[in-house]
Amino acid sequence: MVLKAAFFDVGDTLVEHWAPKEQLHELAREALRREFGERHWHDEFIGASLGRSAPSDWEMVPAHLAEDERRERALRQETLRWYQEWFHNAALGTDDIDLERLRVAMTVPLDLVSTPVPGAFTAVRWCKAHGLRVVLVTNTLSRGDDEVWEDWRRFGLADAIDGVVSSHSVGWQKPHRAMYDRALAIAGARPEEAFMVGDRLDADILGAKRLGMRAIWRRTDQEQAKVDIEPDATVTDLTELPAVVTPWLGVRSAHTSLSDPGGAARP
Secondary structure, rough: OOOEEEEEEEEEEEEOOOOOOHHHHHHHHHHHHHOOOOOOHHHHHOOOOOOOOOOOHHHHHHHHOOOOOOHHHHEEEOOOEEEEEEHHHOOOOOOOOOOHHHHHOOOOOOHHHHEEEEOOOHHHHHHHHHOOOEEEEEEEOOOOOHHHHHHHHHHHHHHOOOOOHHHHOOOOOOOHHHHHHHHHHOOOOOOEEEEEEEEEEHHHHHHHHHHHEEEEOOOOOOOOOOOOOOEEEEEEHHHHHHHHHHHHHHHHHHHOOOOOOOOOHHO
């Protein structure tokens, strides 16, 4: 089977080392002041816990039962409704607040608050140079597809990316199959023709494997949910990616490495 697509998670897969909470909050305050002026609710809103997380036990359910109604609801994402509910619960009106403008204002650019994982950007370019369609598949709160694209323009990597899939824009969070179905559609690939790289066993690895994709786990120190599935490979950073993927590409990509992105074209 010819491999056609490489999918990457973003947070703690391509970027890591997040800025301190105080810095994140100050950048968000500055953005809110620019859009709405001084408002007394800024700090409370910035510190709020919005939305909900996927249940911790769902991943142990057999695949044919994993999309039941309760778990479907748990993976649904409705960011603007969550914003609206927060203002309602805080007894604040939104007549003079454009929630879409608020959402965009809350998307602090990634290059201001994180750093690349070792080898990550070179690995993305390596995949692109070896004929793979590269798609970012990321769970977000406020970031939509447009904001994700802007992050990677700022990083100077957008030319190596063929598409982005954000949970805000799709309306579902990984591991819901809607996220992966959209990525496969963008790449023009079937599940067996794609692989996923991510740091979360539950969201990234399980989500991809359930659809028949290969999956590479980027191991971190973060606590992981227990899942009844194994990744096809495990790496600590993305300098290791070519060694894992080259055998999947076949003979045409033998002897390639991160320092040899054009190796596939050699006789």
